[in-house]
Amino acid sequence: MSPLRVPARPPDPFQPQPWRDRRLELILGNLLRAGVLLSAAVVLAGACVYLARHAHEPANYRVFRGEPTDFRTIPGVIQSVMHGRGRGLIQLGLLLLIATPIARVSFSVVGFVIERDRLYVVFTLIVLAVLLFSLLGSGLGV
């Protein structure tokens, strides 16, 4: 490694202000943790209901059947939660888990708007569009 050090660069007007980025990241980090803890709590609650009812049935995942609509669409999951089903509650927790990074990306859009960073507003919106397409375009919302 060369011992020579490159002279310090002149201040770049396009460089992001570090403290703003830091604060934004801290908020986003806490948001992610809160989302994960909430979804884990919902999954755990669902697990209690599910295990209380089905503990002694045989478990078999050898053959792939695919989940029934109750467990693979958002309205189906909500309906099965309404009926007090444990596995519905688990799926709801997993949906919350998937929503957590999406919330993070949405907040990043706001952060970049505040920083007036147009390029990164566009980049973040592209990522958000892909995520929403995956969630809603794949038939999950039906």
Added chain:
Amino acid sequence: MTVLGFTAVVAIVSFAAGLLGSLTGLGGGVVLVPLLTILFHVDIRYAIGASLVSVIATSSGAAAAYVKEGFSNIRIGMFLEIATTFGALLGAFLATRIPTSALAIIFGGVLLYSAYLSRKPRPLDQRNLPPDPLATKLRLNGSFPDLEGKRDYNVQHVPTGFTLMFGAGALSGLLGIGSGAVKVLAMDQAMRIPFKVSTTTSNFMIGVTAAASAGVYLSRGYVDPGLAMPVMLGVLGGSLVGTRILVKAETKSLRLVFSVVILVLGLQMLYKGFWGKI
């Protein structure tokens, strides 16, 4: 096995995978799918669905801790997420179309490569690289706290890194893993991002990438609540405990053990894939 017994054993194995994955920095997700398919005879599609969900949980759970250290670069993350999310979407659609034996073979290859990578010494960070015009335009260069104070870095080879990250996203969507191995290629070796920055930034990205394919998996019925529940809770618990006890633990021998496990699982997956036993 009854539902209760199955749930308990899967939760314990997932906890161990999450703990070892976070202690060694190799990620727990990569061993989960082979363990579920080989030990518990779970169909690989259910295993991938459950693993993908646990990847989101560990990535998001660890993010808060990483952010406080001030290493991650939110712009690099967001820019590369364009590549990984498109890749993940493609991977998830492919996963529903290609035969399970092909999935097993690709998985075996990724495991062998991960095992090889974990034994290779990490290349030293190259300092004082000249700024790359494209990276400067995209504002990817940054700085992070180092022993000597603030250290600046200039990101290199943006198109190569971006393309490789598309591949990382596709593998993540196809196999339900975090794709740490490809990330090393893209961010550390091509883009020359300092190790601390690339690790924390990629952890941030993994959750978003996995979320892009999770929607497809859930709607195709790959995510079974009875299986995903112990996997997600176990891996999350294990990785949270792992980050707590990882202060400066001696991880060298642990890494060796874990990479041998990865190697054996990789060979098993290849065998199962080629002989159509999956």
